[in-house]
Amino acid sequence: MILILGGTTEGRQAVETLYSCVGRYFYSTRDSFQKVECHNGIHLCGAMDVDEMTRFCRQNDIKLIVDAAHPFARNLHATVAETSRNVGIPVIRFERRYPYANDDDLIWCDSYNDAVDKMLAHDVRGLVALTGVQTIGMLERFWSKRQCRFRILDRDDSRTKAQDVGFPAENLFYYKEGSDVPDFKGFDADAIITKDSGLSGGVAQKLALARSKGWKIFIVRRPEISSDFITVDGVDGLRMEIERLLPGFYSLTTGFTTGSCATAAAKAAIMAIITGFRGPTVNFSLPSGETMKMNVEIDFVDSNCAKAHVIKHAGDDPDITNGVKVSAIVKLKDSGVKERQTVTDGITFVAGEGVGVVTLPGLGLQPGDAAINPVPRTMIASEIRKIYAGDAEVVIEVEGGRELAEKTFNPRLGIVGGISIIGTSGIVRPFSHEAFVESMKREIEVAQALGCRHIIVNSGAKSEAFVKRFYPKVEPQAFIHYGNAVGDIMMLAQELKVEMLTVVLMIGKAVKLADGNLDTHSRIASVNVAFIREVAMRSGVDSDVISRIGDNMPARQLFDIMPPEQYPDFYHHILALCYNHCSRIYTVGLLNMLLVTDKGDIAAQITSN
Numbered sequence: 001m002i003l004i005l006g007g008t009t010e011g012r013q014a015v016e017t018l019y020s021c022v023g024r025y026f027y028s029t030r031d032s033f034q035k036v037e038c039h040n041g042i043h044l045c046g047a048m049d050v051d052e053m054t055r056f057c058r059q060n061d062i063k064l065i066v067d068a069a070h071p072f073a074r075n076l077h078a079t080v081a082e083t084s085r086n087v088g089i090p091v092i093r094f095e096r097r098y099p100y101a102n103d104d105d106l107i108w109c110d111s112y113n114d115a116v117d118k119m120l121a122h123d124v125r126g127l128v129a130l131t132g133v134q135t136i137g138m139l140e141r142f143w144s145k146r147q148c149r150f151r152i153l154d155r156d157d158s159r160t161k162a163q164d165v166g167f168p169a170e171n172l173f174y175y176k177e178g179s180d181v182p183d184f185k186g187f188d189a190d191a192i193i194t195k196d197s198g199l200s201g202g203v204a205q206k207l208a209l210a211r212s213k214g215w216k217i218f219i220v221r222r223p224e225i226s227s228d229f230i231t232v233d234g235v236d237g238l239r240m241e242i243e244r245l246l247p248g249f250y251s252l253t254t255g256f257t258t259g260s261c262a263t264a265a266a267k268a269a270i271m272a273i274i275t276g277f278r279g280p281t282v283n284f285s286l287p288s289g290e291t292m293k294m295n296v297e298i299d300f301v302d303s304n305c306a307k308a309h310v311i312k313h314a315g316d317d318p319d320i321t322n323g324v325k326v327s328a329i330v331k332l333k334d335s336g337v338k339e340r341q342t343v344t345d346g347i348t349f350v351a352g353e354g355v356g357v358v359t360l361p362g363l364g365l366q367p368g369d370a371a372i373n374p375v376p377r378t379m380i381a382s383e384i385r386k387i388y389a390g391d392a393e394v395v396i397e398v399e400g401g402r403e404l405a406e407k408t409f410n411p412r413l414g415i416v417g418g419i420s421i422i423g424t425s426g427i428v429r430p431f432s433h434e435a436f437v438e439s440m441k442r443e444i445e446v447a448q449a450l451g452c453r454h455i456i457v458n459s460g461a462k463s464e465a466f467v468k469r470f471y472p473k474v475e476p477q478a479f480i481h482y483g484n485a486v487g488d489i490m491m492l493a494q495e496l497k498v499e500m501l502t503v504v505l506m507i508g509k510a511v512k513l514a515d516g517n518l519d520t521h522s523r524i525a526s527v528n529v530a531f532i533r534e535v536a537m538r539s540g541v542d543s544d545v546i547s548r549i550g551d552n553m554p555a556r557q558l559f560d561i562m563p564p565e566q567y568p569d570f571y572h573h574i575l576a577l578c579y580n581h582c583s584r585i586y587t588v589g590l591l592n593m594l595l596v597t598d599k600g601d602i603a604a605q606i607t608s609n
Contacts (some may be wrong), residue, residue: 003062009200010094012069017235023249027263032179051085070223082227093229096198112138126189133158137165191216213458229281236292236427252430257423259376262396264294265328267383268308272301286426304332314470316430325399345393354401360414362449371420437488443480452478457489458504467504487518490585502592510554514577539570564603571604579606
C-alpha cells in the first residue's frame with residue numbers, strides 16, 4: 001500500500017499516475033473539498049499528527065509515502081519525515097518546478113519577518129500580497145503601517161480568517177482556485193510579495209504581472225525538506241521510483257528512449273571534460289521539463305574529449321534496443337566537423353558505429369545527416385549548454401545497432417547503417433501506442449517527401465506482400481503497416497492530407513472494424529459472432545450456412561464456410577461497413593479499400609468515386 005499526502009496539483013497528478021497500478025493506495029487531504037476520484041484508491045480526509053500517521057502506516061501495511069503536499073506545509077513535511085523514521089519506509093517527495101530561482105530581479109526572503117524588514121528597507125508604499133490568507137497575521141507589521149491589498153480565496157472561511165486578524169475587508173481581493181492572477185486595477189502598488197510555490201503555484205504568472213507593472217518582487221523561500229526524501233518533479237519520475245521501490249505495484253514498467261540515453265551519456269561526457277565528473281548518475285531534462293536521473297559510466301576523458309555510455313532500460317516495452325549500450329563522444333571545438341551535418345545551437349551531431357545515416361527526405365533531417373531525431377538533438381544540445389558555451393561535436397554510438405536496424409522500419413525509411421536515435425517524450429511506456437503512431441506518421445511524411453501521392457496501408461508483412469502484386473509500380477515507401485491502429489492511420493492520413501489512400505484488410509481485422517472497432521487489438525476488440533451472423537443474414541446467406549459460424553472459431557474460417565466466389569455480397573457488405581467507419585475520419589482524398597483472403601486474392605473491393 002502507498003499513502004499519498006495531497007490536496008495539490010501534484011497530489012491529483014499522483015493519483016492519475018497510479019490509475020493503471022495493480023496495487024492499492026490511500027490519498028489523504030486536509031479538507032473534504034479537495035477530494036478526487038481514486039481508481040484503486042481510498043480517499044482520506046483530515047490531518048494526522050506523527051502518532052496517528054505512524055499508527056495508520058503500521059495498521060495498513062504502508063510500504064511507501066508520497067509527499068505531494070504544498071511546499072509550505074512545513075508541519076506535514078516534518079510529520080512525514082518522523083513517520084518515515086518510525087516505520088522504516090521510504091518517502092518520495094513530489095516536488096514542484098522552480099525555474100525562476102536564479103532570476104536577478106527577485107528579492108529573496110528567509111521568513112515573513114525578514115520580508116517585512118526588506119520591504120520597509122526598500123520603502124515599499126503599496127504592496128500586493130499573494131501569499132495566502134494564513135500569512136496575513138505574519139505580515140501585520142507591514143500592513144499596519146503601509147498600504148496593502150491581500151488576495152484570498154473567495155470562501156467564507158478565508159474571509160473569517162482575515163477578519164479575525166483585523167485586516168480591513170475593503171483591502172481584500174478574491175479569486176477562485178485555478179483562476180488567473182487579478183489585475184488589481186485602481187490600487188497604486190509598487191511591489192508584490194509571493195511564496196516560492198513553484199510553477200503549479202502560479203508563480204510564473206505572478207512574476208509576469210509584477211514585471212509588466214515595474215513592481216519590486218519579494219519572494220519567501222520555501223522551507224527545506226528532509227534530505228532523506230527521494231525527490232521527483234514529474235509524473236514519469238514518480239512512476240519510475242514507485243516501480244523501483246515497489247516491484248509489482250504496476251503490471252508493466254516504463255523505461256527510457258534512445259534519445260534520453262544519448263542525452264544522459266552526452267551530459268556525462270561534457271561534465272567529465274569541464275567539471276571532472278566521474279559518475280555514477282547524471283540528471284537531465286525531458287522535453288516536458290521534468291528532471292530525470294540515469295546511471296552512467298565514463299569510458300575515457302582528456303582535455304577536450306570524453307566518452308560516456310549508458311545501458312538502455314526500456315521497461316516492459318518489447319523494444320529491440322533494451323539492454324544495449326548507448327555511448328556519446330563529445331569533442332570540444334572539433335575542426336573536423338563533417339560537411340552536411342545539421343548543427344543545433346553550435347552542436348554538430350555525427351553518426352557513430354551503430355547509428356544510421358539519413359538517405360531520404362521527409363524525416364526533418366537532411367540526407368547525409370546522422371539519424372538522430374530533432375527532439376533528442378534539442379535535448380542533448382540543451383544539456384551541453386548548461387555546462388559549456390562553445391561549439392562541440394557529439395558522436396552517438398549504439399553497440400550492435402547495425403544488426404538491430406535490420407529488425408526495424410529503418411530500411412523502409414531510408415536510414416542505413418544503424419538504428420535511429422528517437423523519442424519525442426524521452427520515456428518508453430509499456431507497449432507504447434504513441435510511439436507506434438509517431439512511427440506511422442514519420443513513414444507517411446517520408447513517402448510524401450518522395451512524391452508519393454498514393455499511400456497504401458496494410459496490417460503487416462503478410463498483407464503487404466499480397467497487395468504489392470496489385471501495385472507493382474508504387475514506391476516501397478508508400479506501403480505502411482498500421483498493425484491494429486486503423487483509426488489512428490485514418491486520422492494521420494487526414495492530418496497529413498494524403499491525396500489517395502488504400503486500406504488493405506484481412507478478414508480478422510475487417511469483421512472487427514465493420515463492427516465499429518477502430519482499434520482491432522485483441523485486448524480491446526473481439527470477433528463478434530452475433531454481428532457476423534446478422535451481416536450474413538442481411539446478405540442473403542442461407543440459415544444452414546449461418547449455423548456453421550461457430551462461437552469461438554477464427555475469423556479466417558469464414559472463407560471456408562462462405563467462399564468469396566459463392567458469397568460475394570457478404571464480403572462486400574463487411575467491407576462497406578468498414579468503408580463507412582473510415583470515410584467518416586478520412587475526408588480529404590480518395591479512399592480505396594481491399595479485403596484480401598489468406599491466399600492473397602481479393603474478396604471485396606470498394607473505390608471512391
